[in-house]
Amino acid sequence: MTDTPGPDEAAPAEQIGLxxxxxxxxxxxxxxxxxxxxxxxxxxxxxxxxxxxxxxVAGRRLAGPVQGFGKMWQKTYRMNAGPGIAPAEAISIWRKHFSEFWPAGNRFSTPITNITPGDVALLDLRIGGGVKLSTGVFVLYADAESFTLMTPQGHLFAGWITFSAARDGEDTIVQAQALFRAGDPLYELAMPIMHRREDQFWLATLTALGERLGAADPEVEISRTCVDSRRQWRYARNIWHNSAIRSLLQAAADRRKRGNKSGTGQGGTGKDDKS
Amino acid sequence: MSAPAVTMDVRRLGHGVPVIDIKGDVTAACEPVLMSAYEAAGGGKAPWLLLNFGGLDYMNSGGIGMLVTLLVRAKRQRQHLAAYGLSEHYREIFELTRLDEAIAIYDSEQAALSAAR
Structure with a gap:
C-alpha cells in the first residue's frame, strides 16, 4: 500500500512553484x-x-461500506404506492411508524417515536435457531423525502440504507436502497443466507408499508448489483466486534446467571430470555 | 424525475492532474453526470483525481453513496481520490460517514495538487 501525505503534510504553494x-x-x-x-x-x-x-452498540464506531470486509452490494427494493399519496406523506408515515412495518419477531427501538438525525436505534433481529442478534443503527440523514440509517461496528453489514419516495409519472414509488459489505469474514461466509433473509425482510416490510399507504396490491421489485467483487482483507479483524457471536455469548451468560440464581434460591424467574 | 441541478466540469492542473469542478446539488441522480466527468478526466488513467467541492450547494446521503461507487471504480484502477473546497459542514459529513478514510481531504487546490505530484 502506498502512503500518501495527509493534509498536514502537504507542501505550501510557494514550495511547489505554483x-x-x-x-x-x-x-x-x-x-x-x-x-x-x-x-x-x-x-x-x-x-x-x-x-x-x-x-x-455503546462505544462502537460507525462503519460504512468503506470499512466493511466482504463484496460491496447495492440492493434496491421498490414498491409502487400508487397515485393516492405524495412522496413526502409516504416518508412521513414511514418515519413515524418505521418498526410497525417490520416482520414479527424483530424489534426496533428509537429514543423517540420519529426517526431523527443523530438518533441511535437499538435492534433485536431474529437470525434463526431462536437466537436474536442485538445491534443498532444510527440515523445519518432525514429529510422530507428520504432518510438514511448507517450501521455500527459489529452489525451484519457495514454500510447504510436509504429509504426514499419520489414521483414517477402519476405514481409514488417508495424505495429502500442499501449499499453495504458484509462486516467481517464470518458474515461474508453467511452472505448467501443473509441475502435471502434480507430480501424476505424488506419484501415483508414494503408490502406492509404499501398496504398502509393504500396501495391496492403492493408488489415489491428487488434488484441486486455487486458494486465491488473484491474483499477487503485489511478489515478481517472486524470479527472482534461481531454482534452475532457476542449476542450468542451474552444469551448463554444470561442463561447461566439465571440458572445459578434459581439453583441457589435467589429469586430466578425461570422464564426464557425474551430479549 | 427532474434533471439533476449540477454541473461537473473537467480541467487539468500541472503535470496533467485532472480535477472535476462540482457545482450545484449532489444527489444519487447525478451519477450519470459524475461518471461522464470521470471518463472525460481519463477514467482511471491518471494516478490521482481531484474533486473540487468549492461550488457544492447541497448534498444528501444519496450523493455520499454515489461518491462511494466512484471510489470503487478509482480503487480498481489503483487511482487516488482527493477532495478540497469542502465547507466545514460537509467536511464533517465526510468524517461522520468515514469517507475521509478513503478520500483524502485538503484545504486547498494547492495542497491537493502537491500531494498528487
Whole structure:
C-alpha cells in the first residue's frame, strides 16, 4: 500500500512553484439541508431502553461500506404506492411508524417515536435457531423525502440504507436502497443466507408499508448489483466486534446467571430470555 | 424525475492532474453526470483525481453513496481520490460517514495538487 501525505503534510504553494493560486472557495457554510444531517459522532452512546437488549452498540464506531470486509452490494427494493399519496406523506408515515412495518419477531427501538438525525436505534433481529442478534443503527440523514440509517461496528453489514419516495409519472414509488459489505469474514461466509433473509425482510416490510399507504396490491421489485467483487482483507479483524457471536455469548451468560440464581434460591424467574 | 441541478466540469492542473469542478446539488441522480466527468478526466488513467467541492450547494446521503461507487471504480484502477473546497459542514459529513478514510481531504487546490505530484 502506498502512503500518501495527509493534509498536514502537504507542501505550501510557494514550495511547489505554483503561480497565482486558484483557491477553491469553500461551499456555503450552512447548506439548506444542514439540519437533515446528524452531527458528527466518534462513538455511539445510546440510552438503554425497554423492550430491546441494547447490547453491542455503546462505544462502537460507525462503519460504512468503506470499512466493511466482504463484496460491496447495492440492493434496491421498490414498491409502487400508487397515485393516492405524495412522496413526502409516504416518508412521513414511514418515519413515524418505521418498526410497525417490520416482520414479527424483530424489534426496533428509537429514543423517540420519529426517526431523527443523530438518533441511535437499538435492534433485536431474529437470525434463526431462536437466537436474536442485538445491534443498532444510527440515523445519518432525514429529510422530507428520504432518510438514511448507517450501521455500527459489529452489525451484519457495514454500510447504510436509504429509504426514499419520489414521483414517477402519476405514481409514488417508495424505495429502500442499501449499499453495504458484509462486516467481517464470518458474515461474508453467511452472505448467501443473509441475502435471502434480507430480501424476505424488506419484501415483508414494503408490502406492509404499501398496504398502509393504500396501495391496492403492493408488489415489491428487488434488484441486486455487486458494486465491488473484491474483499477487503485489511478489515478481517472486524470479527472482534461481531454482534452475532457476542449476542450468542451474552444469551448463554444470561442463561447461566439465571440458572445459578434459581439453583441457589435467589429469586430466578425461570422464564426464557425474551430479549 | 427532474434533471439533476449540477454541473461537473473537467480541467487539468500541472503535470496533467485532472480535477472535476462540482457545482450545484449532489444527489444519487447525478451519477450519470459524475461518471461522464470521470471518463472525460481519463477514467482511471491518471494516478490521482481531484474533486473540487468549492461550488457544492447541497448534498444528501444519496450523493455520499454515489461518491462511494466512484471510489470503487478509482480503487480498481489503483487511482487516488482527493477532495478540497469542502465547507466545514460537509467536511464533517465526510468524517461522520468515514469517507475521509478513503478520500483524502485538503484545504486547498494547492495542497491537493502537491500531494498528487
Amino acid at each position: 503561480g497565482a493560486p486558484e483557491a477553491a472557495a469553500p461551499a456555503s457554510a450552512h447548506p439548506r439541508n444542514a439540519r437533515s444531517w446528524a452531527h458528527k459522532v466518534d462513538r455511539l452512546q445510546p440510552d438503554l431502553r425497554e423492550g430491546v437488549r441494547g447490547t453491542n
